[in-house]
Amino acid sequence: MRYEIELSGVLVPSLLVWLLVAYALCTILRPVFQRAGLYGLVWHRALFDLAVFVCVLGAIVYLSSEFLP
Numbered sequence: 001m002r003y004e005i006e007l008s009g010v011l012v013p014s015l016l017v018w019l020l021v022a023y024a025l026c027t028i029l030r031p032v033f034q035r036a037g038l039y040g041l042v043w044h045r046a047l048f049d050l051a052v053f054v055c056v057l058g059a060i061v062y063l064s065s066e067f068l069p
Helices: 014-036 045-067
Strands: 004-007 011-015
Touching: 004 014, 011 014, 011 045
Parallel strands: none
Antiparallel strands: 004 011
């Protein structure tokens, strides 16, 4: 896994980029969970959202280490 990504000559930590991607995906998933009625089955919505964010972030980091040089 690369620890820095170059964006227009600026070195950005890769974790920051993955955090932004995970946040965008979770922002898209929230209305899907709302419409599916999943939040009615969850005890604590904010804790569930945090857990989903951590799982999405973990998946992104894992996939980036597997598929990116």
